Amino acid sequence: MRHFVMGLLLAASFVANAADRTDYLPPWNPPPAGLQFSVPPVDAIADLHGDIVDPQLVLFFAGNQFMVVHDLLEAFKQAHPQYQRIYAETLPPGILAKQIQSGTLVMGNLRITLKPDIYTAGKDAIADNQQKHGWFADSYDYARNPLAILVARGNPKHITGLTDLGRSDVRVSMPNPAWEGIAKQIEASYRRAGGDALDRTIMDTKAKDGSTFLTRIHHRQSPLRVLQGESDAAPVWSTEAYFQQQIMHFPVETVTIPASQNVTATYTAARMKDAPHEQAAKDFLAFMQSPAAQAVYRKYGFLPAH
Numbered sequence: 001m002r003h004f005v006m007g008l009l010l011a012a013s014f015v016a017n018a019a020d021r022t023d024y025l026p027p028w029n030p031p032p033a034g035l036q037f038s039v040p041p042v043d044a045i046a047d048l049h050g051d052i053v054d055p056q057l058v059l060f061f062a063g064n065q066f067m068v069v070h071d072l073l074e075a076f077k078q079a080h081p082q083y084q085r086i087y088a089e090t091l092p093p094g095i096l097a098k099q100i101q102s103g104t105l106v107m108g109n110l111r112i113t114l115k116p117d118i119y120t121a122g123k124d125a126i127a128d129n130q131q132k133h134g135w136f137a138d139s140y141d142y143a144r145n146p147l148a149i150l151v152a153r154g155n156p157k158h159i160t161g162l163t164d165l166g167r168s169d170v171r172v173s174m175p176n177p178a179w180e181g182i183a184k185q186i187e188a189s190y191r192r193a194g195g196d197a198l199d200r201t202i203m204d205t206k207a208k209d210g211s212t213f214l215t216r217i218h219h220r221q222s223p224l225r226v227l228q229g230e231s232d233a234a235p236v237w238s239t240e241a242y243f244q245q246q247i248m249h250f251p252v253e254t255v256t257i258p259a260s261q262n263v264t265a266t267y268t269a270a271r272m273k274d275a276p277h278e279q280a281a282k283d284f285l286a287f288m289q290s291p292a293a294q295a296v297y298r299k300y301g302f303l304p305a306h
Contacts, residue, residue, distance in 0.1 A: 024227040026220050028248060029070045045107070046220060047090045049073075052112070055087040057280040060100070060116040062267065064145075064182070064219045064236075066090035067243045071296045076287050083280055087114060092180045092217055093121035097129060116272055117281035123266040125181055136270040141305040142288045143267045143297045146257070147189055148238040150226050153251035157232045162193035162261060165233055166201040168211065173222040173231035174202065176214035185263045186235045192261040226252055237265065242301035266305055 027038070027046035038044045049069050061069060069088050077084060089096065089105075096119065099105040105112045119126075123141060130136050151159050157170050165172050177183035190199040206212035213231060215221040222234035223244050233255075241254040269288045275281040287293055294304060 024224060024250060026224070028243075029066065045110075047217075048107070048110075048112075049088040049090065051085040052087050052114070053085075055085050055114065055277075056083045057086045057277050057284060058114050058116045058118075059086065059088040059284070060096040060119045061088060061090045062093040062096075062121045063090045063217065064240055065120065065267070066219060067239070067247065067300050068296055068302075071299065072293060075292045075296055076284060079287055079290070079292060080283050083283070090219075092219075093125055094179055094181060096121070097125070100135065101133075115274065115276050117275040117277050118269055118271055118284055120267060120269045122181055123268045126268040126270050130270075135272055137273045137275075138285065139268050139270040140285055140289055141266050141268050142293070143302040143305050144264050145237045145239055145267065145302055146259075146262045146264045147186060147235055148241045148257060149255035150223060150234045150236050150241045150244065151232065151253050151255055152226055152229070153253055155253055155255070159233050159255055161255065162190055162235070162257060163198060165190075165235070166194060166198050166206075168206075170211070171230070171232045172202055172206060172212045173218070173225045173234040174207075174212050174214055175218040175222070176216060177203075179216050180218055182218060182237065182265075185265060188263050189235070189257060189261050193257075223250075223252070239301040247300070264303075267302075 023040070025040035025044065027044060029049070032050065047063060047066060050073065069090060073086055073088065100116065100119065103113060103115070119135070126136065126139055149159060149162070151157065157164070159165070159170065164170060175183040175186065177187070187199050187203065190202060202212055207214060213225065218236065219240055222231070222236055223240060225231035226234050227250055238254070241252070244250045244252050245254055269285055271281045271285045
């Protein structure tokens with residue numbers, strides 16, 4: 001209980017400090033205990049979490065769940081105290097899939113060869129990888145998430161919906177379809193809102209003239225670009241907008257996308273057939289189905305999958 005209370009105090013202190021920040025640079029999660037040395041942007045690691053040396057469990061999360069990881073792993077450790085050394089990555093799911101295929105990720109000067117026990121991504125991506133590679137032993141759908149538009153506080157460009165993102169005076173931060181699956185979901189919403197013409201305007205015309213910026217890691221770059229005044233609007237998963245506005249209290253607002261134009265992702269956790277820590281993987285997948293795990297996801301605005 002003492003460690004749990006200390007963790008809550010640390011998280012509260014982190015959020016309070018975050019509200020006073022003006023640089024807005026990630027990481028945005030409470031750090032683990034230990035000697036702290038991080039100098040953003042030259043030396044900061046935002047999407048590698050926990051114990052990289054001799055982990056008892058290795059988790060690959062689709063990156064837009066980065067805000068959940070701290071609380072989720074603390075809850076899992078309370079439910080299963082035999083697992084204390086846990087390593088997690090929150091990178092774009094396409095990058096994580098390539099890491100699984102190649103067996104290696106190089107980030108800066110760091111080379112990582114850990115194999116995941118659990119891989120989470122959109123339901124369609126899990127099904128596609130299972131069909132292509134047969135990676136997974138079993139899986140579970142655990143959350144859903146619609147899209148929203150993130151804008152600066154006060155909404156200075158008076159953005160009311162997706163069609164406004166086609167305006168020449170609106171700078172858009174948009175995931176690159178070559179790297180991130182969310183781009184396909186957003187483009188589907190563009191077509192629902194304004195047909196192929198709107199999609200071409202944002203993804204072709206505006207990309208060529210520089211008023212659409214294509215990210216490589218949207219859950220970090222898109223909010224930061226809005227916060228730093230480099231982009232006027234960013235289509236994101238609604239939980240990312242909720243986190244920046246309601247949890248971090250950063251100066252942003254959310255523009256809701258109507259259901260008729262929106263798409264909703266379903267998140268799936270899959271246990272790897274060749275999981276290095278088989279029992280830990282089984283325990284974590286079962287935990288993801290528990291009320292404790294679902295409560296963490298609800299805290300950060302995710303919808304239940306069932």
